[in-house]
Amino acid sequence: xxxxxxxxxxxxxxxxxxxxxxxxxxxxxxxxQCGSCHGDRLEGRSGPSLAGTxxxxxxxxxxxxxxxxxxxxxxxxGKLNPGQAADLAAYIQQVxxxxxxxxxxxxxxxxxxxxxxxxxxxxxxxxxxxxPNSNILFTVQTHDPAEKKKTGDVANADGGFNWSMWGSDLxxxxxxxxxxxxxxxxxxxxxxxxxxxxxxxxxxxVNDPDWIRFTKEMAEVGRAMYRASQTRSxxxxxxxxxxxxxxxxxxxxxxxxxxxxxxxxxxPSDKELxxxxx
Numbered sequence: 001x002x003x004x005x006x007x008x009x010x011x012x013x014x015x016x017x018x019x020x021x022x023x024x025x026x027x028x029x030x031x032x033q034c035g036s037c038h039g040d041r042l043e044g045r046s047g048p049s050l051a052g053t054x055x056x057x058x059x060x061x062x063x064x065x066x067x068x069x070x071x072x073x074x075x076x077x078g079k080l081n082p083g084q085a086a087d088l089a090a091y092i093q094q095v096x097x098x099x100x101x102x103x104x105x106x107x108x109x110x111x112x113x114x115x116x117x118x119x120x121x122x123x124x125x126x127x128x129x130x131x132p133n134s135n136i137l138f139t140v141q142t143h144d145p146a147e148k149k150k151t152g153d154v155a156n157a158d159g160g161f162n163w164s165m166w167g168s169d170l171x172x173x174x175x176x177x178x179x180x181x182x183x184x185x186x187x188x189x190x191x192x193x194x195x196x197x198x199x200x201x202x203x204x205x206v207n208d209p210d211w212i213r214f215t216k217e218m219a220e221v222g223r224a225m226y227r228a229s230q231t232r233s234x235x236x237x238x239x240x241x242x243x244x245x246x247x248x249x250x251x252x253x254x255x256x257x258x259x260x261x262x263x264x265x266x267x268p269s270d271k272e273l274x275x276x277x278x
Contacts, residue, residue, distance in 0.1 A: 026091025029084055033073050042095055047074070051096045063227065064089040070232040071174075077232075118196035122204050122275065125196070129187045130218075136180035137225055137244060140237045145173030177229045177237060184244075185222025191215045198275035205255070205275060214251040221247045 031040075037047030049055065059067060069085035071077050080088070120128065171179075190196075192215055196204045205211045221244050228240040258273040 022087045022090035023094045024091075025084075026087035026089070026094075029080075029088050030091050033080070034088070037074070042092060050092050056093065056096055058223075061089060061093065063230075064092065067230045071178075071230055077172075077174075116193070118190075118193045121197045121199050122191070123199035125187075125190055129183055129190075133180040133183040134244060134248070136176060137184075137237065138241050140177060140234055141241060143173075144234050145177050145237075146232065146234070147173060174229065174232055178226060181222055181226035181229050183222070185219050185226060188215055188219035188222060191218070200271045200274055202275045208277075210254055210277075211251075214247070214254070217247045217250065 034047075037045055038050050039045050042051035043049055065082070065085045068088050069078070069080055069082055072085075072088075073079060118125075191204070192206045192212065193204075194206055196206070198204055221240075224243060225237065225240050228236045231237075254277060256274050258270065
């Protein structure tokens with residue numbers, strides 16, 4: 001063996017040992033800080049599962065470390081230092097891979113997908129989920145979610161129906177931003193529910209390629225907003241709201257805000273042509 005290769009080999013062995021030590025320390029921390037919510041084997045309890053390929057695909061190593069440091073434990077976020085967060089990430093990744101490898105390649109039984117009919121029209125869906133949660137995210141541009149609020153603050157004012165302040169006495173500002181992001185990501189596929197009608201009675205064009213593309217864009221923006229929220233950075237979330245505004249605009253330009261003949265600008269209040277490209 002050449003002498004020049006020896007330091008490289010020794011360094012590689014050192015890295016392997018270091019990673020093993022990180023996972024070992026992480027195991028102890030996990031039992032102390034995480035197991036009660038996420039389960040002894042990452043299977044999930046009151047908190048979500050941390051195992052499997054789906055979880056690992058959503059959180060690369062650096063993202064997972066940042067998420068742990070910024071948002072965990074849920075009852076005391078920021079309690080863990082960077083080294084502890086890295087140890088926990090190493091342990092979670094190690095155990096998660098083992099769980100994924102032990103799962104059968106295909107499930108033994110498959111159930112048909114559940115089908116739920118639409119309850120509201122498209123306008124009601126937008127105003128009940130998309131609109132209020134988008135506004136919560138846009139509020140981050142001018143209000144720091146980390147700002148401490150007084151007990152009984154404006155959350156109880158104006159009859160308690162202020163969407164951006166509701167729950168501020170129950171959840172932290174950043175938790176509300178998390179929930180709003182998840183609401184967008186999870187509810188976007190509802191735009192593709194067969195049989196849903198537009199406010200003007202026309203069927204929602206669930207099979208139109210553009211409609212499907214805009215739906216996927218909104219779902220991805222919701223996931224991106226959630227990733228930004230996990231950094232606990234007002235600046236990063238504010239920057240991400242630009243993509244949220246664009247996602248709304250792309251769909252509105254094609255299926256909502258139409259230019260009628262003889263007019264110089266589209267009229268968002270004109271409902272007759274909504275859900276069509278004409």
